[in-house]
Amino acid sequence: MRIAEAFGRGRPVVSFEFFPPKTEAGFRSLYRTIGELKHLDPGFVSVTWGAGGSTRRATVELVARIQQEIGITAMAHLTCVGSTPQELGEILDRLEGAGIENLLALGGDPPRDQPGYRPTPGGFTYACELVSFAHTRWNFCVGGACYPETHPRAPSAEADLAHLVRKVRAGVDFLITQLFFDNADYFTFVARARAAGITVPIVPGIMPVVSRQNIVRITALSGARIPPELAARLELAEDDPVRTLEVGVAWATAQCRELLDRDAPGLHFYTLNQSPATRRIHASLFGE
Numbered sequence: 001m002r003i004a005e006a007f008g009r010g011r012p013v014v015s016f017e018f019f020p021p022k023t024e025a026g027f028r029s030l031y032r033t034i035g036e037l038k039h040l041d042p043g044f045v046s047v048t049w050g051a052g053g054s055t056r057r058a059t060v061e062l063v064a065r066i067q068q069e070i071g072i073t074a075m076a077h078l079t080c081v082g083s084t085p086q087e088l089g090e091i092l093d094r095l096e097g098a099g100i101e102n103l104l105a106l107g108g109d110p111p112r113d114q115p116g117y118r119p120t121p122g123g124f125t126y127a128c129e130l131v132s133f134a135h136t137r138w139n140f141c142v143g144g145a146c147y148p149e150t151h152p153r154a155p156s157a158e159a160d161l162a163h164l165v166r167k168v169r170a171g172v173d174f175l176i177t178q179l180f181f182d183n184a185d186y187f188t189f190v191a192r193a194r195a196a197g198i199t200v201p202i203v204p205g206i207m208p209v210v211s212r213q214n215i216v217r218i219t220a221l222s223g224a225r226i227p228p229e230l231a232a233r234l235e236l237a238e239d240d241p242v243r244t245l246e247v248g249v250a251w252a253t254a255q256c257r258e259l260l261d262r263d264a265p266g267l268h269f270y271t272l273n274q275s276p277a278t279r280r281i282h283a284s285l286f287g288e
């Protein structure tokens with residue numbers, strides 16, 4: 001199913017994001033997680049593309065297996081980093097050959113372990129180039145990323161939005177946001193995007209805080225701001241894993257409830273390949 005067709009049918013499109021594990025044990029555990037989340041009847045699941053293209057094979061195999069064997073619509077992430085257009089074309093061929101209809105086209109980040117990194121000669125730098133390329137020979141439903149708190153490398157919020165407009169015009173059917181903890185950032189961003197002429201669904205990306213280490217890592221990677229009230233609640237949890245998880249689940253549940261009440265088209269959960277927090281939030285929202 002093409003993901004864009006799932007929006008606007010009177011039901012929020014709930015999706016779960018996974019990353020390809022590095023070990024066999026990790027894959028076994030991931031398939032258990034996916035099995036547990038399948039009961040929640042997601043609109044789709046997505047599989048990330050490793051930084052620097054490190055998981056290319058695993059991503060293609062995983063989306064194919066999830067869709068063909070587990071029976072959930074699966075979307076592959078793909079970045080411009082580390083691949084020539086010819087290599088990207090070969091990946092798109094393989095995805096299409098496996099029956100994958102949905103692609104999240106991303107610019108990607110320069111590899112952190114290569115300080116002098118330069119884009120692949122003849123390759124693409126920005127997601128909009130990959131979006132255009134994917135429409136040259138293939139027939140994917142294409143998603144793109146967007147940033148309610150502005151992309152960390154953008155010179156300004158205005159420039160970031162202008163680039164987003166260009167990316168959507170290149171052929172993006174829906175957007176998924178970077179994770180955020182303050183819904184005001186999402187609502188303000190959606191209003192700005194609509195004023196700039198972007199009409200495609202903008203799905204909020206949600207990541208519940210599940211541990212102290214997790215929040216430090218996520219905020220460093222995403223640049224997401226922790227609102228003072230959430231920071232105070234985490235402080236009160238005093239690094240206790242159970243209490244921290246309770247705070248994270250309660251916060252994300254309240255975020256999701258308000259987002260749906262105010263007409264967000266769906267919810268995209270960054271699951272970190274684990275199901276408990278996401279299942280609890282889902283149960284609170286949808287009673288399953």
Ligand SMILES: Cc1cc2nc3c(=O)[nH]c(=O)nc-3n(C[C@H](O)[C@H](O)[C@H](O)COP(=O)(O)OP(=O)(O)OC[C@H]3O[C@@H](n4cnc5c(N)ncnc54)[C@H](O)[C@@H]3O)c2cc1C
Pocket residue numbers: 047048049050051052077078079104105106107108109125126127128144145146151152153154155159160161163164167176177178179205
């Ligand atoms: C939902 C989601 C999923 C993600 N999945 C992955 C994943 O699987 N693998 C992975 O490695 N990373 C992933 N990322 C991270 C993403 O690759 C990084 O945030 C990356 O830095 C930007 O990707 P983008 O597609 O948003 O890039 P772009 O749309 O290319 O934007 C990147 C930056 O360049 C600027 N820009 C865009 N076009 C131009 C232009 N023409 N000229 C000048 N500046 C321009 C933008 O304003 C922005 O600052 C994901 C992010 C999100 C939100």
